[in-house]
Amino acid sequence: MHPAKAHVERVLAAVLSPRGPAMSPLVASWSRSVKLHGLDPAQTKAPVRLDDGALRDRREAQDLLRHIAGRRLDDLFGMVGGSGCAALLCDADGIALERRCRASDRAVFESWGLCAGADWSEAQQGTNGIGTCLTERRRVIIDRDEHFMARNTAMSCIDAPIFGAEGQLLGALDVSSARSDQTEGINRLIAAMVAQTARNIEAEHFRMVFPAARILQLGHEGEDTVSLLAVDADDLVIGATRGARRALGLVAVGPLTPVPAADLLGQEGMGGFHAAQRSALIQALTRAQGNVSKAARGLGIGRATLYRQMKRLGLDKSAAELSRR
Template sequence: MTQRSHADIVAERSQSASASSALTASWRRSLMRYGLDPGAGRRPDRLSHAELAERRLLMEQFLTCAAPQLDQLYTLVGLSGCNVLLTDATGVVLDQRVSDADAAQFRDWGLWQGADWSEAAQGTNGIGTCLAEGRQITIHRDEHFHTRNTGMSCMDAPIWGPDGRLLAALDVSSARADQTERYNRLIGAQVAQTARAIEAVYFRASFPKARIVLASDDPAEAATLLAVDKDDLAIGATRAARRALGLEREGDFRPRPAADLLGRDDSLSGFDKAERAAVARALARAEGNVSAAARALGIGRATLYRRMARLGLGER
């Protein structure tokens, strides 16, 4: 009996009314919405050097923040025949890390800077499907839509911007024919962790004058962050923090008291909070010396003690 081709299997399952998996849904989008042919052998389109330079310039701060994390991820996976790629929200590869020994193979596949790996262009693949569905994903070998892509495994995670919108995808693609799905899961976990780290670093860089507060009791939730200004107003939140705190999912962020969001005691009046903050700062600068703090505030030592007691500040 003749073995069916990958293209035949994709076409059959994509058109089956009973097939309802997430993978099949992506195959169906690729075939029916985008009109792609699973047997087509065309390489991904690539931007010109000028077009790529323009896109990189638009995301320069983000790429600068991400670079050390890409380097670190590559040190973990690069020797096992993996290519580390960072795309924009449209699926165009903006940066990568790959060994000289593996470069020719990945270049031939089109996994290279400037290439368009959106789902609309390449069908089901790690980068494109991650961006289309906004979730961490692994596309292993023959799960790809195009037959020409079935030699690779791709592990991806989305990166969300400070405005809560999808900003990029982080991808690790492997050229190893013997790479197992179990190993893919290990790499996928590292990709997800690195994506969250990039998200957190970029969020901090986007609010340089604010203090950054972890809005979760779980230390593992490194990307659940609030940006708080000098008036203790939350002026920004990561995607994870927006979700955890029930805030607007994306777009402009309406400033609000950080205490309200974090569930802290807010029984002091506005003036009392300002006075408490001023006294606390003076004590900190004086390293707990009440006499020195009182002189800095221009009040007597006894007066400062009374104010400390009223404001709930113990001697340090």
């Protein structure tokens, strides 16, 4: 039997199995592809691709994400590009905004539809790295015949979601391979790189959204989690990443109602927080050689605010004395 036909029959048999979707996340995705999106695994059309104007609008809508992710996408490609991989940044709808690949691999990726402007949502292409990552909001590896469409089974796709400063889904980071000999072990190594890069993008995005706030890391961060809080000059928590929201039981998505940091962290947590604040002020004052106005500008706060924080934290010594503590 032709490999493409065998793949189609395998997918449809699994979807029609009474227990298949419940037993396997992969089959559950295949089932969505058929039953929710009405797709056919034998479909041979390349992904829908936006025209230049529509792609430009998409990119402009994600200027901040693209600005933050650009350098990190370059770094990620620098680590995986030599092995025949492309790195892509996609928005929350599965539209590829940016791609990095070697010139020698470009024709292959273009033929697959892995290019800027292509729609890789699960609704359009069924189970695939980008679309399934976005649908399930988790890291995925969709390796070769795990794809829904038979036309996509030559690819290995490794993805991690990117979440914004208010817990919202911003997009996905993808590495797709043009090699037929890529092993499961290599896929796992690339998956760790993709996840770390996505976390770095999330952390930088959070800091840029709250430029005047003090950023506090909340405990130990897992492999899929960035746990940061944004705290203003009055010790009110005004922002939290998705990981921090989950850890503290805060609203999952959207702006936060300001809440005293002590109410969230307790006295033990506040002790560490105040130590971090104290250290940051000492460093700022030392860099400014004791010039409070200059230190305040460096911290992005007013001079009066800095004086209040210094008094509250017991920093009434000279900058020279503080720097020796």
